[in-house]
Amino acid sequence: MTIIFDLFAQILQMALVLLAAPLLIGFVRKVKAHLLRRQGPPIVQPWRDLLRLLRKETVLAENASWFYRAAPYFIFATTWVAASLTPTFENGLMFSWAADLIAIIALLGSARFLLALAGMDVGTSFGGIGSSREAMFGSLAEPATIMIVFTVSLVAGSTQLSEIASYMLAHSELRVSVGMALIALLIVAIAENGRVPVDNPATHLELTMVHEAMILEYSGRHLALIELASALKLLLYISLIDCMFFPWGMAPHGAGVVEMATGGVAFVFKLAVAGVLLAVFETSTAKMRVFRVPDFLGAGLMLGLLATLLVFVTRSL
Amino acid sequence: MDLLRKEALASPAVPACRPWPRMAVDQATWRATINQLAAGECDLLSLWSDGAQVHLAAFRPSDASVQILSLDCAGGSYPSVGRAHPSALRLERATFDLYGVVAEGSSDTRRWLDHGRWGVRRPGGAGEATAGAADPYTFLPVEGEGLHQIPVGPVHAGVIEPGHFRFTANGEVVVRLEERLGFVHKGVGQLMSGASIEGAAKLAGRVSGDSTVAYAIAFAQAVEAALEISAPPRAVYLRALMAELERLANHFGDIGAICNDASFALMQAQCALVREKILRASKACFGHRLMMDCVSPGGVAHDLSADKAACLGELLDWIRLMTPRLIALFGDTTSLQDRTVGTGILNTSLARQFGCGGVIGRASGREFDARKAIGYAPYPDLSFAVGGSRDGDVDARVWVRFDEVSASTELVTQILERMPHGPINVEFQARTGAVREGAALVEGFRGDIFAFLRIGEDGTIESCHLRDPSWFQWPLLEAAIKGNIVADFPLCNKSFNCSYSGHDL
Numbered sequence: 001m002t003i004i005f006d007l008f009a010q011i012l013q014m015a016l017v018l019l020a021a022p023l024l025i026g027f028v029r030k031v032k033a034h035l036l037r038r039q040g041p042p043i044v045q046p047w048r049d050l051l052r053l054l055r056k057e058t059v060l061a062e063n064a065s066w067f068y069r070a071a072p073y074f075i076f077a078t079t080w081v082a083a084s085l086t087p088t089f090e091n092g093l094m095f096s097w098a099a100d101l102i103a104i105i106a107l108l109g110s111a112r113f114l115l116a117l118a119g120m121d122v123g124t125s126f127g128g129i130g131s132s133r134e135a136m137f138g139s140l141a142e143p144a145t146i147m148i149v150f151t152v153s154l155v156a157g158s159t160q161l162s163e164i165a166s167y168m169l170a171h172s173e174l175r176v177s178v179g180m181a182l183i184a185l186l187i188v189a190i191a192e193n194g195r196v197p198v199d200n201p202a203t204h205l206e207l208t209m210v211h212e213a214m215i216l217e218y219s220g221r222h223l224a225l226i227e228l229a230s231a232l233k234l235l236l237y238i239s240l241i242d243c244m245f246f247p248w249g250m251a252p253h254g255a256g257v258v259e260m261a262t263g264g265v266a267f268v269f270k271l272a273v274a275g276v277l278l279a280v281f282e283t284s285t286a287k288m289r290v291f292r293v294p295d296f297l298g299a300g301l302m303l304g305l306l307a308t309l310l311v312f313v314t315r316s317l
Numbered sequence: 318m319d320l321l322r323k324e325a326l327a328s329p330a331v332p333a334c335r336p337w338p339r340m341a342v343d344q345a346t347w348r349a350t351i352n353q354l355a356a357g358e359c360d361l362l363s364l365w366s367d368g369a370q371v372h373l374a375a376f377r378p379s380d381a382s383v384q385i386l387s388l389d390c391a392g393g394s395y396p397s398v399g400r401a402h403p404s405a406l407r408l409e410r411a412t413f414d415l416y417g418v419v420a421e422g423s424s425d426t427r428r429w430l431d432h433g434r435w436g437v438r439r440p441g442g443a444g445e446a447t448a449g450a451a452d453p454y455t456f457l458p459v460e461g462e463g464l465h466q467i468p469v470g471p472v473h474a475g476v477i478e479p480g481h482f483r484f485t486a487n488g489e490v491v492v493r494l495e496e497r498l499g500f501v502h503k504g505v506g507q508l509m510s511g512a513s514i515e516g517a518a519k520l521a522g523r524v525s526g527d528s529t530v531a532y533a534i535a536f537a538q539a540v541e542a543a544l545e546i547s548a549p550p551r552a553v554y555l556r557a558l559m560a561e562l563e564r565l566a567n568h569f570g571d572i573g574a575i576c577n578d579a580s581f582a583l584m585q586a587q588c589a590l591v592r593e594k595i596l597r598a599s600k601a602c603f604g605h606r607l608m609m610d611c612v613s614p615g616g617v618a619h620d621l622s623a624d625k626a627a628c629l630g631e632l633l634d635w636i637r638l639m640t641p642r643l644i645a646l647f648g649d650t651t652s653l654q655d656r657t658v659g660t661g662i663l664n665t666s667l668a669r670q671f672g673c674g675g676v677i678g679r680a681s682g683r684e685f686d687a688r689k690a691i692g693y694a695p696y697p698d699l700s701f702a703v704g705g706s707r708d709g710d711v712d713a714r715v716w717v718r719f720d721e722v723s724a725s726t727e728l729v730t731q732i733l734e735r736m737p738h739g740p741i742n743v744e745f746q747a748r749t750g751a752v753r754e755g756a757a758l759v760e761g762f763r764g765d766i767f768a769f770l771r772i773g774e775d776g777t778i779e780s781c782h783l784r785d786p787s788w789f790q791w792p793l794l795e796a797a798i799k800g801n802i803v804a805d806f807p808l809c810n811k812s813f814n815c816s817y818s819g820h821d822l
Binding site: 032035036037038125126128129132196197200202203204205206207208216283284285286287288289290291292 | 465466467468469473474475476488489576578579580581582583585586590650652653655656802803804805806807
């Protein structure tokens with residue numbers, strides 16, 4: 001019976017992230033539109049776009065290889081798996097043993113690698129530009145992420161997300177190292193998701209694109225899958241931040257339906273807060289020069305490094 | 318120095334051109350003028366042809382005079398101006414495409430407007446039908462290690478006009494940009510030949526939709542000069558009012574669009590609001606949001622009633638309130654300043670050499686403004702300052718736009734206060750039984766628009782040449798982007814905001 005219930009919770013998690021991710025994008029766009037004194041499209045618009053893309057014909061370049069066609073499925077799968085294994089409303093998901101923080105980061109890294117390769121596959125110059133920029137950002141964002149993982153794992157004594165969440169719930173005192181790790185993760189999350197000031201998800205300018213440049217040649221269901229994957233990625237990063245730093249309201253393992261519902265409501269609330277903050281931040285700043293991004297991510301890396309050092313220093317005292 | 322004038326006195330008479338005389342010159346004078354242009358003693362205003370002759374208009378800053386020279390090119394060729402003075406190169410290439418007259422000794426003989434898709438060669442001269450298959454085009458070679466090319470356009474990811482940009486980059490750094498334009502050639506010059514003055518005025522207003530008022534004024538002034546009539550004082554003031562409203566709307570739109578290209582959408586939202594209010598006020602006052610066809614030869618099409626003038630006054634008060642806020646938003650957003658300062662620098666010597674007008678020239682230290690330099694009515698009666706800077710970067714171009722916004726706001730106020738009463742139109746007879754010529758130089762929001770036209774004995778337009786300010790700005794964009802990173806191109810391009818339609822004609 002417990003197994004069935006656990007399985008149900010896991011399936012619910014998978015469905016929830018898939019359903020909520022495009023809505024989160026729609027919500028952020030809506031808030032941004034309101035900040036610009038516009039009405040904005042409805043929150044369900046990203047879903048409508050995805051369904052429309054799924055119905056549409058897929059146009060492929062003549063020289064596209066099998067990899068180009070296969071990449072969207074891999075990218076979507078790895079991102080969805082990573083998002084499904086990050087606790088959102090319930091802690092201790094059935095398959096959470098399968099992937100710890102490092103595995104989740106590795107899954108996202110694989111998705112990035114696949115996307116960068118796919119961007120170069122048809123040989124258009126924009127794909128190449130996008131891939132080279134993405135690789136440059138990634139090479140700086142990943143070490144920073146690993147530093148953050150070290151810090152949090154050393155503090156919580158585990159790389160398992162559910163154990164980190166339980167530890168953080170039990171020990172909710174203020175820690176400088178954890179605070180630094182949080183700021184570093186926010187920086188990484190902005191860069192990884194291609195948000196302003198690193199990349200502009202709404203841009204129409206070919207020459208400034210990063211993420212959009214890589215997927216410029218994709219269409220139809222391939223594009224839908226990649227769009228869905230990038231929506232999932234944003235949700236995943238918010239879940240990661242919630243789970244590691246603000247796990248309040250999350251239902252404990254083996255909790256009943258009521259606690260799960262409370263956890264769900266808390267999760268939606270946290271998503272909304274994150275969405276509003278993201279929209280306000282994006283509206284109030286201009287995009288930075290491409291060569292400024294390493295400085296920005298470098299700050300994330302240094303914060304992560306400092307946080308790790310601080311953990312060691314405080315341990316040895 | 319004054320070789321030109323001495324030659325001119327001796328040159329044979331040609332149809333009277335007003336307000337500036339046109340002189341038929343020989344090859345020696347032509348070459349002397351080329352030397353003067355190359356030495357920077359005068360600025361090239363335009364170079365065009367009507368098949369039989371090739372014409373050159375130049376502005377001499379020392380005495381603020383305009384000279385128009387004509388060289389017989391019945392043999393099908395003339396000494397190239399572009400060889401010594403590069404700003405004429407593209408005009409020469411376009412002249413060849415349209416009329417088949419060759420610029421002898423030119424360093425660039427590739428086709429420019431004609432991509433082989435018109436189905437006809439030399440539509441202005443002896444047109445001959447072609448299959449309409451695209452010509453091959455050779456871009457200038459770039460050599461070096463680690464260079465790669467990025468072709469952009471003519472179809473872009475956003476809804477903008479078509480133009481092709483060929484970047485050669487070393488990683489992110491642009492080594493060379495070469496433009497290819499001509500995708501929106503409409504054949505305005507050919508359509509105008511034989512058109513009635515009313516029909517041609519409509520065409521002139523459609524060369525570049527965003528500066529329709531400036532084009533219409535340039536055309537109307539040229540017609541009025543040719544026919545030796547003058548628009549009533551009230552019409553002159555109404556024209557200036559429309560021109561300043563157009564300038565305000567476009568400058569606000571540009572400031573917002575530049576910031577939007579740095580992903581700072583907040584500024585665009587604010588500027589779009591101001592622009593929209595101006596357009597709606599224009600619609601209420603003159604019946605068209607862009608004020609298309611509101612200026613006609615002999616006067617203007619719509620009068621401004623007192624209550625509508627009062628509405629405009631309220632709008633101006635609001636703009637005066639908003640402008641400092643927008644300036645503060647632009648100047649205080651450090652992330653935005655980080656993008657605009659030092660980006661896309663155009664140096665003064667290039668701006669001078671190319672006779673680059675408008676905001677771009679003034680932001681790079683070339684203080685030419687046709688409203689001051691030519692001083693056409695009613696601007697000599699009004700007091701206003703022309704903004705300027707020597708920095709030449711994107712930031713300077715935004716600040717000069719802010720200066721012009723403030724100046725235009727004051728101008729509109731003065732115009733409304735001093736608006737004379739009286740008729741808004743003058744009756745005229747186009748059929749004079751003689752060939753007449755007129756020219757005009759009018760400041761649009763992009764820069765000075767040059768117009769030259771010849772009215773035949775029967776009162777129809779024989780030929781008309783309209784030169785968009787973008788002719789001398791597009792080549793400078795290529796220079797300004799050099800050494801910048803690829804991702805900064807949209808920002809530079811938007812800060813130039815050259816016209817595709819006006820250039821491709």
